[in-house]
Amino acid sequence: MKLKKESIGYVVVFTFVACAAFVVLLATANEATKNQVKANQSYASHYAVLKAFGLADIATSKADVEPKYTSLVKELPDPAPGMAAYSTVIDGAPFVAVKITNAGLWGPITAILAADPKAERVRGLEILDQQETPGLGGRIGEPWFSAQFSGEKVGTDGKIAVVQGSGKGDPDKENSSVDAVTGASRTSDFVRNLVANALATIQRIGGSL
Amino acid sequence: MSAMSPAKKVFKDGLWTNTPIFVQVLGICSTLAVTNNLRNTLIMVLGVTFATAMGNLTLSLIKDFMPRKVRMIITVLIHSFYVIIIDILLRAYAPAISKQLGPYVGLIITNCILMGRAEAFAMSNKPWLSFLDGLANGLGYGWVLVSLALIREFFGFGSVLGFKVVGENFTPWTIMVMAPSAFFLVALALWAVNTYKAKAEAAKKGAK
Numbered sequence: 001m002k003l004k005k006e007s008i009g010y011v012v013v014f015t016f017v018a019c020a021a022f023v024v025l026l027a028t029a030n031e032a033t034k035n036q037v038k039a040n041q042s043y044a045s046h047y048a049v050l051k052a053f054g055l056a057d058i059a060t061s062k063a064d065v066e067p068k069y070t071s072l073v074k075e076l077p078d079p080a081p082g083m084a085a086y087s088t089v090i091d092g093a094p095f096v097a098v099k100i101t102n103a104g105l106w107g108p109i110t111a112i113l114a115a116d117p118k119a120e121r122v123r124g125l126e127i128l129d130q131q132e133t134p135g136l137g138g139r140i141g142e143p144w145f146s147a148q149f150s151g152e153k154v155g156t157d158g159k160i161a162v163v164q165g166s167g168k169g170d171p172d173k174e175n176s177s178v179d180a181v182t183g184a185s186r187t188s189d190f191v192r193n194l195v196a197n198a199l200a201t202i203q204r205i206g207g208s209l
Numbered sequence: 210m211s212a213m214s215p216a217k218k219v220f221k222d223g224l225w226t227n228t229p230i231f232v233q234v235l236g237i238c239s240t241l242a243v244t245n246n247l248r249n250t251l252i253m254v255l256g257v258t259f260a261t262a263m264g265n266l267t268l269s270l271i272k273d274f275m276p277r278k279v280r281m282i283i284t285v286l287i288h289s290f291y292v293i294i295i296d297i298l299l300r301a302y303a304p305a306i307s308k309q310l311g312p313y314v315g316l317i318i319t320n321c322i323l324m325g326r327a328e329a330f331a332m333s334n335k336p337w338l339s340f341l342d343g344l345a346n347g348l349g350y351g352w353v354l355v356s357l358a359l360i361r362e363f364f365g366f367g368s369v370l371g372f373k374v375v376g377e378n379f380t381p382w383t384i385m386v387m388a389p390s391a392f393f394l395v396a397l398a399l400w401a402v403n404t405y406k407a408k409a410e411a412a413k414k415g416a417k
Contacts, residue, residue, distance in 0.1 A: 005274075005275075005276050005277075006276055006277065006278065010276060011276045011278055011279055014274065014275065014276055014279065015279050015282065015283070018271075018283055018286060019286060022286055022287070022290040025290065025294075026290060026293055026294070026297075029294060029297050029298075030297055033297055033298070033300070033301035033302075036301040036302070037300050037301050037304075040300070040301070040304040041304075044304065044308075129308070136383075136386060136387070182383065183383050183386075183387075
């Protein structure tokens with residue numbers, strides 16, 4: 001018997017079977033890698049928290065991250081939905097970090113910011129996730145940019161300015177300002193707001209610590 | 210010319226005679242988007258090559274059972290399938306690259322080369338040859354993108370594959386990082402390649 005390929009019944013059945021087959025394959029692949037993806041995400045997050053606290057850097061081996069995180073970092077109750085907070089003690093001094101997601105130019109920016117409980121000086125900033133313009137705003141993910149925040153004094157208005165500078169990073173830790181990325185003014189504004197929000201949250205948590 | 214085997218011809222077409230960027234002028238959107246960085250470009254090229262080759266193979270295998278009415282839907286379905294597989298694998302086993310590429314992986318689905326090759330080749334050719342055609346077109350797309358990325362990354366960042374190759378005094382050309390520079394470069398390259406081809410053609414005719 002020759003199948004009538006253009007009959008409505010055949011078209012419907014063929015499309016249905018084809019869709020079902022490919023969807024099943026995809027669902028299987030997704031299910032099979034789910035735990036691996038979850039582990040990757042939690043590793044990335046733990047590593048970023050350690051880096052923001054200054055407890056890890058690129059020299060830290062992958063195997064050291066989890067033990068270090070469990071022994072040194074304490075997870076605090078979430079300060080707000082979608083946020084997370086962490087605390088640690090370095091040389092007797094307490095530090096607080098928050099994971100915060102704020103608006104960016106093309107999509108949300110997720111970062112971890114660590115500071116002292118009074119939010120007077122930044123300990124470190126780690127950009128965890130961003131979709132800014134590659135090559136321009138996207139450069140906020142590069143180490144030279146976030147490194148500028150380490151040890152930066154917070155301004156009296158609770159902010160750190162992100163301004164036009166040499167483009168090579170601002171080494172002055174007392175002027176409450178860092179160099180913006182050239183050609184990415186909007187992204188720089190978003191980063192400034194994100195840092196200000198994170199600092200406000202840290203101050204709130206730090207007060208009740 | 211007549212002595213060329215079909216497989217060889219498919220490769221010559223994909224890489225030069227009928228190359229996606231310069232002759233079919235397909236896949237320009239991704240050319241503009243990813244070529245400011247060589248590493249991203251290489252991954253994009255691998256993704257497109259894989260999806261085009263496997264998509265062509267699968268389509269060619271099932272084309273005899275496929276009603277013509279739904280062939281576009283099925284083509285898109287198959288391409289999406291391979292692209293999402295790439296995305297899943299990258300997320301699980303290369304999270305750093307997956308993060309860097311972000312939305313670009315999903316955008317492979319909309320790459321015109323995939324649909325173009327499916328319609329133009331896989332629908333009317335044998336599976337193995339279709340697979341080779343996808344491979345050849347992916348590579349034809351690839352060498353053009355890699356050359357563009359080399360130029361753009363060098364002038365835009367002063368680096369190659371992320372390694373700094375110029376001194377501290379080098380001022381990066383910001384325009385090279387942004388999409389418009391790819392427009393200029395693609396246009397210049399199109400001009401050069403087509404002029405060369407026209408000259409070669411004329412020389413051949415003259416010789417006869």
